[in-house]
Amino acid sequence: MFxxxxxxxxxxxxxxxxxxEPTVAEDQNRFRKLMKEQSDLTPIVEAYKEYKAAKQNVEDSLAMLDEESDEEMRELAKEELNDSKARIEELEKELKILLLPKDPNDDKNVIVEIRAGAGGDEAALFAAEVYRLYVRFAERNRWKTEMMSLNENGIGGFKEVIFMINGQGAYSKLKYESGVHRVQRVPETESGGRIHTSTxxxxxxxxxEEVDFELNMNDCKFDVFRASGNGGQCVNTTDxxxxxxxxxTGIVISCQDEKSQLKNKDKALKVLxxxxYELELQKKNDAEAEARRSQVGTGDRSEKIRTYNFPQGRLTDHRIKLTLHRLDSVMDGDLFEVIDSLIAADQAMKLSNLNDEA
Structure with missing residues (x-):
């Protein structure tokens, strides 16, 4: 490692x-690559320099203990020695995590797709609430959101919503959210007070981006139609x-959020x-099944990853057995403890795999 x-x-x-060098700024591509590499290396280099300084402090403290006869100075040296040894242990763990292979997609923006599953209107209502959860989480991170496609059910619920989150490190934090989310609560339409489960x-x-995945436009078929909506200004009068x-692949994407046909076409292409690209990543990950499991669970969308129990005010993430009793704040976008716990579990599993290989 060293x-x-x-x-x-x-x-x-x-x-x-x-x-x-003055000439580097003239070549913008080279300049950007160097800045990116420098940004990636900075936390590793800073931690390593601190590690080396702590090692030197240990040597200096030991030398002082050998040479110093004054008891007060010896006590100071012992204190410095213990502090430096403890910091070295912390830095060794930190450096191991910093040296873990980085997901090349971690710094990318994300496209989020939320679909109502079992539970009819109640599932659609919950889909709309989870959409708002992610929008608020994005706001807390100072990320921007952009609607791509929306299919409402007429009572405030979303049958399907596709939107983009633009922000540094968005994928690194949100990639663990893929999967089946289950909600348990009493629907407003339930007169008997029974708890329903929806997904x-x-x-x-x-x-x-185009550099990540080359799309053959000959494989794409575009159809235009008149946007539908709830009436009034929401409905376009043009195709x-x-x-x-x-x-x-048979993938079909509809976009009608913009009044411009060209903008809707661009959004549909982004989603496609x-x-x-995700299908290509999935093929690669399937070929490395063990590596796939290192992403906290299998990442399979059929896997139930989380339960939101409203009567108990409880959120449970089943992959890491995390339970929080503050569902209201989570639904208001405070996902930080959940995300941090998932990242920590992922890192611990990867470190364990590295130790097993060693």
């Missing part, structure tokens, strides 16, 4: 030297809605690229 850290430190210093599915896909069919 040989690799030394190599990374040398590479970091090379990058800093290159960035100081929705959530899919989190990294935004695929601006777009239905995109990807012939090889991300779906196809």
């Amino acid at each position: 040989d690799r850290l030394e190599d990374l430190l040398i590479r970091y210093e090379e990058i800093m030297s290159e960035l100081n 929705i599915t959530v899919a989190i896909m990294p935004e695929a 601006s809605a777009v239905r995109l069919t990807h012939i090889p 690229r991300s779906r196809l």
Whole structure:
């Protein structure tokens, strides 16, 4: 590990030297790549430098204990020695995590798809609430959201909603949200007060850029139609809605959120690229089944990952056996404890796998 850290430190210093050259800024592609690499290496290099400083402190404290006869100074040296040893242990764990292979999609924006599952109107209402949960979580992270496609059920629920979240590290935090989300509560239409169980599915896909996935436009069929809605200004009077069919896979995407046919077409293509990119990622992950499990559970959408129990005010994430009794704040976008726990469990599993391989 330390040989690799030394190599990374040398590479970091090379990058800093290159960035100081006046000619680098003239080549924007090279400049961006260097800045990205420098940004990725900075936390590793800073932790490693602190680790080396702590090691030096240990040596200095031991030398002082050998040479110093003054009892007060010896006590200070012992205190410094213990503090430095404890910090070294912490930094070794931190460095192991920092050196774990990074998901190349972690810094990407995400496209989120939420669909009502079992439970009819109640599932659609919950789909709308989970959509608002993610929008509020995005706001708390200062990310931006953009509606891509929406299919409402007429009473405030969403049969399906597709939207984009734009923000640094969005995929790294939200990728664990893919799967089946179950809700248990008494619907407003239930006169007997019985608790009903409904489900929705959530899919989190990294935004695929043209450099990530090459889409053959000959495989795409576009149809235009008049947008539907609840009446008034929401309904377009022109054929601006777009239905995109990807012939090889049979994937169909409809977008009618924009009044411009061109904008709806662009949004449909974004969603299609991300779906196809996710399929490619899934093929790769299926070929490495063990690596797939390192993403906290299998990541399979058929897997029930979480239960929201409203009568008890309880959220349970089944993959890591986490239970929180503050469902109201979670539904208001405070997902941080859940996300942090999932990331920690993922890192612990990857570290365990590395130790097993070693």
